[in-house]
Amino acid sequence: VKSRSSELLAETRSYWLELCERQIVETPDPAVNVLVNYWLKYQTISCRLFGRTAFYQCGGALGFRDQLQDSLMFLTLDPAKTSDQILLHARHQQSDGTVQHWWHPISEEGRLSDISDDLLWLPYLTLEYLKETDDSGILATVVPYLDQGQGTLFEHCERALNKVLDRRSPRGLALIGEGDWNDGLNAVGPKWKGESVWLSHFLYGILRDFAATACRGKACRALELAQNYEGEAELLKKSILENAWDGKWFFRATTDDGKILGSKSCREGKIYLNAQTWAVINGIVEGDEARKLLSEVEKWLYKDYGVLLFTPAYTEVDRNIGYLTRYSPGIRENGGVYTHAATWAMLAQAIAGNSEKVYDTFQRLAPPLLSNRNPDRYKGEPYATPGNIEGPESPQEGQGAWTWYSGSAGWLYKITVERLLGVRVENGELIVRPNLPASWPGFTMKRLYKGKVSTIHVTRKKDRDSNSYDVKIEGKT
Numbered sequence: 021v022k023s024r025s026s027e028l029l030a031e032t033r034s035y036w037l038e039l040c041e042r043q044i045v046e047t048p049d050p051a052v053n054v055l056v057n058y059w060l061k062y063q064t065i066s067c068r069l070f071g072r073t074a075f076y077q078c079g080g081a082l083g084f085r086d087q088l089q090d091s092l093m094f095l096t097l098d099p100a101k102t103s104d105q106i107l108l109h110a111r112h113q114q115s116d117g118t119v120q121h122w123w124h125p126i127s128e129e130g131r132l133s134d135i136s137d138d139l140l141w142l143p144y145l146t147l148e149y150l151k152e153t154d155d156s157g158i159l160a161t162v163v164p165y166l167d168q169g170q171g172t173l174f175e176h177c178e179r180a181l182n183k184v185l186d187r188r189s190p191r192g193l194a195l196i197g198e199g200d201w202n203d204g205l206n207a208v209g210p211k212w213k214g215e216s217v218w219l220s221h222f223l224y225g226i227l228r229d230f231a232a233t234a235c236r237g238k239a240c241r242a243l244e245l246a247q248n249y250e251g252e253a254e255l256l257k258k259s260i261l262e263n264a265w266d267g268k269w270f271f272r273a274t275t276d277d278g279k280i281l282g283s284k285s286c287r288e289g290k291i292y293l294n295a296q297t298w299a300v301i302n303g304i305v306e307g308d309e310a311r312k313l314l315s316e317v318e319k320w321l322y323k324d325y326g327v328l329l330f331t332p333a334y335t336e337v338d339r340n341i342g343y344l345t346r347y348s349p350g351i352r353e354n355g356g357v358y359t360h361a362a363t364w365a366m367l368a369q370a371i372a373g374n375s376e377k378v379y380d381t382f383q384r385l386a387p388p389l390l391s392n393r394n395p396d397r398y399k400g401e402p403y404a405t406p407g408n409i410e411g412p413e414s415p416q417e418g419q420g421a422w423t424w425y426s427g428s429a430g431w432l433y434k435i436t437v438e439r440l441l442g443v444r445v446e447n448g449e450l451i452v453r454p455n456l457p458a459s460w461p462g463f464t465m466k467r468l469y470k471g472k473v474s475t476i477h478v479t480r481k482k483d484r485d486s487n488s489y490d491v492k493i494e495g496k497t
Contacts, residue, residue: 074425117183143177154448192259204344225302326357350414359428370439
């Protein structure tokens with residue numbers, strides 16, 4: 021028995037090492053190395069995808085938006101598993117485009133909901149898969165709907181987009197329903213009158229990218245559909261700029277009765293993170309406007325332990341906002357650092373061209389650095405990404421919690437690799453565009469590319485400006 025146990029332990033170690041070491045980096049920062057090489061992969065795959073349970077959340081269900089996003093991890097390790105995840109989730113979409121918020125495998129017991137963003141993660145992940153693999157054949161894969169009939173993956177994505185397009189306010193903004201990305205905003209728009217500015221940003225980017233990238237291959241029914249989505253995207257952008265700008269930042273949402281969330285006129289919840297970062301990520305604002313917007317994010321939301329979801333926290337329960345106001349001030353979604361959203365600040369800084377801020381944001385979020393800086397305050401494990409860190413209104417400000425079972429691990433990995441180190445694949449082409457801190461001379465990465473291992477050497481040029489690099493790629497096909 022002991023011998024067999026030793027064999028199984030050796031097999032397990034071998035499995036994880038082989039999987040994790042399909043992509044390895046060597047940088048001047050040990051925190052980057054240990055997180056990217058092992059811990060972020062292990063946390064995402066073992067806890068979020070395999071177990072779907074942990075100390076803070078004992079569930080086991082598959083979340084429609086949750087495990088789709090987690091499967092981004094496999095794009096650089098085993099893209100077929102991302103493909104499998106996409107097709108699995110497509111089977112939990114109804115023929116009208118709506119989806120189950122979660123379901124349990126085997127029993128298939130699940131819950132349909134009026135949460136408005138779930139269905140959009142299907143086309144989003146499909147686009148990400150296409151960028152990495154250039155495998156447009158997946159669009160023609162026929163998948164049954166949950167209730168009746170079947171359609172290609174392209175048609176599944178189309179129905180998701182059309183459903184959200186149908187759910188727009190008279191002003192042209194996306195409706196929030198019983199919450200968008202933030203389930204805690206569940207009382208903002210249950211009558212389908214309240215608007216979500218974040219969801220409008222998100223929808224705009226997917227419409228634009230779906231028209232440009234996914235409308236190809238055997239499943240594409242065409243140029244006319246692509247042009248329609250491009251037109252809808254431009255109308256949406258126009259509506260956002262006309263109706264959701266508060267002078268220095270974007271509103272977060274409006275309630276069914278027209279109350280605005282995320283405005284300078286609000287006593288609490290003045291500025292929300294996601295409504296700003298995704299405006300930059302998807303190009304609602306660009307250039308100097310994007311950098312000015314992010315300077316407001318830095319002023320209001322940046323802390324040495326992360327980036328707040330919004331500020332100030334709510335101090336009283338508000339039945340017109342939702343259950344996030346039932347958390348104590350500074351806890352989780354109520355004015356704390358919600359790490360999932362905070363990682364998107366890294367992405368926004370990179371897209372805006374704020375190279376030094378990309379690494380600065382990473383340093384505020386990396387568990388080894390948070391623990392090393394002040395372990396008595398942080399208290400979380402130095403290797404597991406926390407779901408949240410308590411905000412300024414909490415007596416335990418800076419304390420990490422909800423570690424392990426957090427979708428933030430996969431995003432921290434993706435953005436660190438693709439935007440800090442700058443190595444990513446777009447439409448089948450490997451590109452290297454680093455955003456390194458001035459103190460770094462460069463880095464080395466081993467990465468799977470088109471099924472083969474490529475080794476990438478990045479060295480800062482000494483005779484040029486600080487953002488110029490020599491790039492050598494060995495093994496590229």
